[in-house]
Amino acid sequence: MSWRVTFTDLERSFEVPDNANLREACLREQIPLYRSLARVTNCGGRARCGTCRVTVESGADQLSDPTPPERARKGDDERPCRLACQANVRGDVEVRRGW
Numbered sequence: 386m387s388w389r390v391t392f393t394d395l396e397r398s399f400e401v402p403d404n405a406n407l408r409e410a411c412l413r414e415q416i417p418l419y420r421s422l423a424r425v426t427n428c429g430g431r432a433r434c435g436t437c438r439v440t441v442e443s444g445a446d447q448l449s450d451p452t453p454p455e456r457a458r459k460g461d462d463e464r465p466c467r468l469a470c471q472a473n474v475r476g477d478v479e480v481r482r483g484w
């Protein structure tokens with residue numbers, strides 16, 4: 386089983402296997418998830434830097450629930466955003482980088 390991830394800001398989409406980590410899939414597909422120096426200074430997927438943020442435009446319920454570190458980082462922010470490193474894909478989703 387595989388799912389389609391679409392980055393609307395890049396007009397790119399790709400298939401991922403069920404439960405694939407979104408950050409790892411982006412790296413594999415050479416999606417420029419990180420901007421500027423964050424390409425080398427990001428936390429490596431430990432929910433510490435926040436530079437892998439994506440805004441979920443559709444399919445939010447197709448991503449795994451936010452992890453405790455992600456919830457702590459997000460706080461009361463109501464925007465439909467996720468940390469790609471903390472989101473596993475369980476259905477088709479459309480996202481864009483940042484928020």
Ligand code: FES
Nearest residue numbers: 430432435437470
């Ligand atoms: S890679 Fe640092 S928070 Fe996701």
